């Protein structure tokens with residue numbers, strides 16, 4: 633996961649636009665490999681854990697990963713030849729139970745990329761529930777995802793003063809919770825060989 637640190641006052645505007653996921657038989661450009669944890673679950677869902685082929689080959693040589701499936705594409709050097717991996721699994725399990733970092737990204741994810749006042753998913757920014765001018769702190773409990781219009785409407789007021797109510801109470805999420813939420817945001821482009829290891833709420837045919 634990219635670690636976006638919380639800096640300064642200016643909050644970025646971010647939107648997630650689901651444009652429909654497509655599954656392709658031909659390899660994505662750059663031949664990325666899906667990286668699974670040692671329990672064969674993706675190391676990360678959102679963003680999906682993918683390595684460029686060069687990094688994957690290096691990990692294979694260092695014996696850090698096992699190749700699960702490969703593309704048809706071969707890579708050759710004078711001393712070796714192998715098919716580029718499309719799915720690899722780490723040999724050592726990386727625990728996912730550390731508390732998530734307090735980052736903009738994780739905060740958006742906790743709130744499912746929706747404004748916690750009106751439910752919109754566009755022009756997203758952040759709101760201090762209790763304004764900083766009133767002693768509100770920058771914590772999991774006091775920050776929510778809010779769209780720019782709601783943010784503007786609320787201004788320097790508390791939700792009660794602004795008569796705007798939150799859709800959910802805020803809390804510090806667990807790593808499992810964020811992983812689970814991340815599964816709801818598939819990338820637009822997936823390779824067929826990855827599908828057995830992903831759970832994008834796809835209905836399995838009986």
Ligand SMILES: [Zn+2]
Pocket residue numbers: 747748749750751752778779780781782783
């Ligand atoms: Zn809103």
